[in-house]
Amino acid sequence: MEVKSVTKYVRISPQKLRGPVDVIKGQKVEDALNLLKFMPLKAAEIIAKALSSAVANAEHNHEMDVDDLRVKNIIVDQGPTLKRFRARARGRGARILKRSSHLTVIVDATV
Known part of the structure; x- marks a missing residue:
């Protein structure tokens, strides 16, 4: 049986969040937590x-x-982006994008 946990509006870009995800997909939960x-x-x-x-x-x-649980899948989606600006030379402005993410973790029992 699949069980999931959803974390929304995390203030980190999806690109940075996807790095460790590939390492722990398919691992046993205990091993994955130890790696993280x-x-x-x-x-x-x-x-x-x-x-x-x-x-x-x-x-x-x-x-x-808990001992039988395995990380079945982890999905990282893009959340809303906060748009800010930084003042630049000659009265201009440069856009800063503060990205957020949605994280879904799915664990499954292996028998």
């Missing part, structure tokens, strides 16, 4: 939190065994 723990990236911390939430959902809502 030692990655020196802001994205790893965000993904670990969402993965822990998915594990908690599986354990409490569906009474699944």
